[in-house]
Structure formats: C-alpha cells, structure tokens
Amino acid sequence: MNYQLTAITVILILILIQTSYLSYRSVKGHRPTFKSSGRMVLVDTSALIDGRILMVAEAGFLADNLVIPRSVIAELQFLADNADHDKRSRARFGLDIIKKLQDISDVSVTILQDGKATDGVDERLIELAKRYEATIMTLDYNLAKVAEVESLQVINVNQLAQKLRLSFLPGEKTRVELVQPGQDSHQAVGYLPDGTMVVVEQASKLIGKVVEVEFIRALQTAAGKMMFARLSEAQKSSNSSGKGQKNTSSSAKSHAKSKVKKVASLTRSSTKAKQRQPKSQEDSLINLVNQQKD
Numbered sequence: 617m618n619y620q621l622t623a624i625t626v627i628l629i630l631i632l633i634q635t636s637y638l639s640y641r642s643v644k645g646h647r648p649t650f651k652s653s654g655r656m657v658l659v660d661t662s663a664l665i666d667g668r669i670l671m672v673a674e675a676g677f678l679a680d681n682l683v684i685p686r687s688v689i690a691e692l693q694f695l696a697d698n699a700d701h702d703k704r705s706r707a708r709f710g711l712d713i714i715k716k717l718q719d720i721s722d723v724s725v726t727i728l729q730d731g732k733a734t735d736g737v738d739e740r741l742i743e744l745a746k747r748y749e750a751t752i753m754t755l756d757y758n759l760a761k762v763a764e765v766e767s768l769q770v771i772n773v774n775q776l777a778q779k780l781r782l783s784f785l786p787g788e789k790t791r792v793e794l795v796q797p798g799q800d801s802h803q804a805v806g807y808l809p810d811g812t813m814v815v816v817e818q819a820s821k822l823i824g825k826v827v828e829v830e831f832i833r834a835l836q837t838a839a840g841k842m843m844f845a846r847l848s849e850a851q852k853s854s855n856s857s858g859k860g861q862k863n864t865s866s867s868a869k870s871h872a873k874s875k876v877k878k879v880a881s882l883t884r885s886s887t888k889a890k891q892r893q894p895k896s897q898e899d900s901l902i903n904l905v906n907q908q909k910d
Contacts, residue, residue, distance in 0.1 A: 660754035664710035
C-alpha cells in the first residue's frame, strides 16, 4: 500500500514539473539553437526589402544570429501576391535577400516558426523580442520608437549609413591646410580631421597655408576614401587681391625709381649746360690782355 502511494506521489510530482516547464516555455519562450554565440536579432520586413543587410553581412559585420520570423516571410509573400507592381517587386526582392543571406556560410540565419501574426507583424516582433530578449533590426521609424519605449534594442541600417557617410558632399566647403604637393604639378594635398586625404586642384603655390576649398567628387577604394576639391571663389578672389596689391606696390616702386632717375638726369644736364655757357664780356677782356702779354 505504501509503495503504491509513493509511486502515485512521484507521478504527481513529475506531472507538476512538466506542467510548470511547459508554462514557463509559453511565457518565456524556448530560445532557438544557433551556430554562434552572438546575440539574437529579429529581422523586420522593412530591413529585408531595403536589402542593405546583405551587403553588411557579406562584408563580415554581422556576427549575430539573424532570426526571421515566419510571420515576416508571410507578410512578404502576401505583398508579392496581392500588392501593386512596385510593392510586388520589392517584396520579391526581400524574399531573394533571405535566400542570399542563407547562402553566406559565415552568417547564421534561422527561420522562427512563430505562427500567424493576428495582431500585425510589428506587434509580433515586439512580443518575440521581449520573450527571447532579442534585438530588432528594422527601418520602420514607428516600430523603432515603440521598441525603444519598451526598452528593447534596435538596429537601424539607416543609422549605420549615416555614421559611414562622407564627411562632406560635393558642393560643400571647408578650410583645409595644404601640407604637401600632389601627384600632378598643380595639385596640393591636405587632410580632414578624420584623416581623409583631400587633393586640391590648382593649389600647388599655396602649400603651407590654410585655404577654403569646395569639394567636387569623392573616391572610395579598399584602401580608404579620397576627396577632390578646388579653391573656392572666395579663396580665388583673396589670392587675386593679394597679387594685385603686390603688383601695385611694385609699380609704385618702379615709378619712384623712374622719378629719381629723371631728377638725376636733369641735374646732370643742368650742370653740363652751365659748363657750356658762354663766358661774360669781362672774362673775355681779361683773356685778351693775357694773350697780348704773352
């Protein structure tokens, strides 16, 4: 009898433990198994349609575990089947991005079977992020704001692009110190505070000076970025003004020298003229008397 009671008690305890575990899973969620130990990132529809997530992943900057809920794929499929031509194209592009992400060997991509999102995909992403303590990757401004209000982490590719943008765009101006000659004889080279090289056209005579330049184009290479610029109109006017002042000063000096030469010439001419003046009558008589004596 005691044996039967003990067996029944053990069975009841096991049932209680299993029920508690299932209840915990329903509340907290069972975290999927990943290839790497990185954080869990839930990918939104907008991030897939945008496509830049693929370039970030290909460059090796996504060491996280990308999780794409089945509800997100269902939304893309719905748009690809029922929306207008533009949205259909973008939705199909998003589905292609998922396949390309899966083909990258160094990127962990997991499809999470989360069921149908009856309250909308955005609400489902917020729910999943809370359940799994995950980060949301999205370009949706409103979703990002709601996630921040809920104290959830958000990755926005637009913010990444903003951080990586060029310091200056073509047409913008800044002041740069020219420190060395460029590859061509008329070029001079300076550097921006972030270390970007700036090649300035027609500025070789201004090396060692700080000048205002206007950017005309940028060149991005695997070794870094380089910007090309020209002297701004204000800088050109300043240079022309400086040359004009030098020319005026030189002209004034030349004019003064010319005046001095003319005065000296007039003085010499006057002296010679005095020397050639005919002698007075008295002097002539004295000379005549002296000749007679001789």
